[in-house]
Amino acid sequence: MSTYIEDLKWRYATKKFDSTKKISSTDLDKILKSIQLSASSYGMQPYKILVIEDQEIKEKLKPAAWGQPQITDSSHLVVFANYRTIDEDYVDSYIENISAVRNIAVDKLTGLRDKLIDSIVTLPTEDQHVWAQKQAYLAMGNLLSAAASFRIDTCPMEGFDAAKFDEVLGLQEKGLTTAVIATLGYRSKEDPAQDAKKVRKRKEQLFEFI
Numbered sequence: 001m002s003t004y005i006e007d008l009k010w011r012y013a014t015k016k017f018d019s020t021k022k023i024s025s026t027d028l029d030k031i032l033k034s035i036q037l038s039a040s041s042y043g044m045q046p047y048k049i050l051v052i053e054d055q056e057i058k059e060k061l062k063p064a065a066w067g068q069p070q071i072t073d074s075s076h077l078v079v080f081a082n083y084r085t086i087d088e089d090y091v092d093s094y095i096e097n098i099s100a101v102r103n104i105a106v107d108k109l110t111g112l113r114d115k116l117i118d119s120i121v122t123l124p125t126e127d128q129h130v131w132a133q134k135q136a137y138l139a140m141g142n143l144l145s146a147a148a149s150f151r152i153d154t155c156p157m158e159g160f161d162a163a164k165f166d167e168v169l170g171l172q173e174k175g176l177t178t179a180v181i182a183t184l185g186y187r188s189k190e191d192p193a194q195d196a197k198k199v200r201k202r203k204e205q206l207f208e209f210i
Contacts, residue, residue, distance in 0.1 A: 004145075004149070007145070007148040007149045008145065008148060009198065010148055010151070011144065011145075011147075011148035011153075011154070012153075012193060012194060012196070012198065013154075013155045013156065013193070014070065014153040014154060014155045014183070014185070014187045014191060014193065014194070015070070015155070015191050015192075015193045016069065016070075016073065016187070016188040016190055016191035016193075017069075017070060017073040017074045017075070017153065017183065017185040017186065017187065017188055017191075018073075018185065018186050018187065018188040018189070019072075019073040019074075019185075021075065021185060021186040022075045022185075023075040023076060023152060023184060023185065023186075027150055027152060028051075028076065030146070030150060031143060031146055031147055031150065031152065031184070032049075032051070034142055034143065034145075034146030034147075035049060035139050035142060035143050035146070037142075038138055038139040038141075038142040038143075039138055039142070040135045040138060040139070041131070041134075041135055042094075042116060042120075043094075044086075044090075044094050044116070044120075044135070045135065045139070046082055046083045046086055046090070046131070046132035046135055046136075047080055047081060047082040047083065047132060047135060047136040047139065047176075047179065048081050048083075048174075048176055049078060049079070049080055049081070049139070050078070050079040050081060050169060051076055051077075051078055052076065052077040052078070052079065053075070053076050053077075055072065057168070057169075058071055058072045058074075058077055059072055060168050061077070061160075061165060061168055061169075063164075064160055064161045064164035064165050064168065065157065065159060065160040065161075065165075065181075066159055066160070068157065068159060070155045070157065070183040071183065073185070073188075074155070074183035074184055074185040075184055075185035075186070076183070076184045076185065077181065077182075077183050077184075078140075078143065078181065078182045078183070078184060079165065079169065079178055079181050080136040080137075080139060080140055080178070080179045080180050080181065080182075081136070081166075081169075081171050081176040081177060081178050081179060082129065082132035082133045082135065082136045082176065082177060082179045083128075083132050083175055083176055084125070084128075084129055084132075084175050084176065084177055085125050085128050085129070085175065086120050086121055086123075086128050086131075086132065087121060088117060088121055091113060091116045091117055091120070091121060092113070094116070095109050095112065095113050095116075098112075129177070132179075133179045133180075136179035136180060137179065137180055140156060140180050140182055143182055144156060144182070147184060152184055152185070152186070153184070153185055153186055153187045154182050154183065154184055155182065155183045156180065156181075156182045157180070157181050157182065157183065158180060160178070160181060162177060162178040162179075165178040165181075166178055
């Protein structure tokens with residue numbers, strides 16, 4: 001069994017996927033579970049995740065991603081869409097979920113509710129958006145690592161027009177906006193990027209011990 005470090009060395013941003021290979025439902029479920037268990041500030045997960053395998057939808061989204069072939073050649077396209085605003089209703093829904101899962105009376109969670117409202121709901125809308133977007137990025141990072149452990153290739157992508165993605169996927173009316181996307185599948189044997197050595201800062205450049 002490979003180690004976590006070996007998994008990370010194996011992973012790279014796949015430029016060319018083998019369009020004939022599809023991720024099994026079993027492996028996809030494992031990846032989705034990994035995303036579901038991702039760290040999130042307060043555990044609130046202020047986003048929705050769209051898992052797109054419909055080829056027609058991917059074709060519609062491709063122009064909004066500057067024609068990058070990963071959009072249509074991959075097995076699945078994953079869109080991380082964060083909520084534009086976080087209101088009291090969202091907080092109450094989260095509190096009710098805690099109550100149900102942990103068997104704690106809602107009135108015992110009043111202190112937490114007040115803290116979430118004070119620290120998040122009262123923020124300016126733009127600050128809420130930035131905070132929620134950061135949480136979506138945390139989830140995507142977990143996706144990349146988890147997929148590598150299952151030897152499933154990925155490509156995280158910021159090269160897209162978020163407004164056009166939102167339009168095609170009908171996100172604005174749901175109070176969502178596209179934060180970041182990732183494509184999943186299996187690398188093509190013709191992808192030259194798979195043979196490139198991984199370039200990262202040396203440890204002494206990256207870390208400072210104080």
